[in-house]
Amino acid sequence: MRLLPVLAAASQVPPAAWAGLAYAGANLATLALFAWDKRRARRGAGPAGRVRESTLHLWTLASGGLGAFAGLAWLRHKSRHAAFWLSAFAGFAAHVGAWAWWIAGPAVAR
Numbered sequence: 001m002r003l004l005p006v007l008a009a010a011s012q013v014p015p016a017a018w019a020g021l022a023y024a025g026a027n028l029a030t031l032a033l034f035a036w037d038k039r040r041a042r043r044g045a046g047p048a049g050r051v052r053e054s055t056l057h058l059w060t061l062a063s064g065g066l067g068a069f070a071g072l073a074w075l076r077h078k079s080r081h082a083a084f085w086l087s088a089f090a091g092f093a094a095h096v097g098a099w100a101w102w103i104a105g106p107a108v109a110r
Contacts, residue, residue: 019102023095027067030059034071034078041077053078060087064095 037051056078060068065088071077078084 016103023064026059026063027070030056030063030067031070032067033059034068034075038071038075038077053083056084057087060084061091061094063091065089065091 068088
């Protein structure tokens with residue numbers, strides 16, 4: 001039962017750390033989707049071989065936009081589309097607000 005010590009150690013990790021890891025993972029996944037779509041676009045793949053724009057928007061909003069900002073600025077993918085900048089800013093603003101509420105929520109309630 002080598003898994004038992006790992007599970008015991010994982011139960012001691014604070015929820016904020018798990019949330020941060022999930023947040024980082026979602027942003028890396030979003031960046032990877034932008035990179036994959038950029039690669040497929042360069043290779044001339046048709047719409048069937050590309051990542052749907054709605055999927056990119058969904059991951060952008062769900063991840064908080066940091067991975068999308070990296071994809072837009074660093075990879076220069078979809079950077080001419082105002083809708084992608086808007087969804088990245090909206091996702092970022094929503095996540096900053098959610099993090100602020102989660103962190104300061106108990107202190108404000110007192």
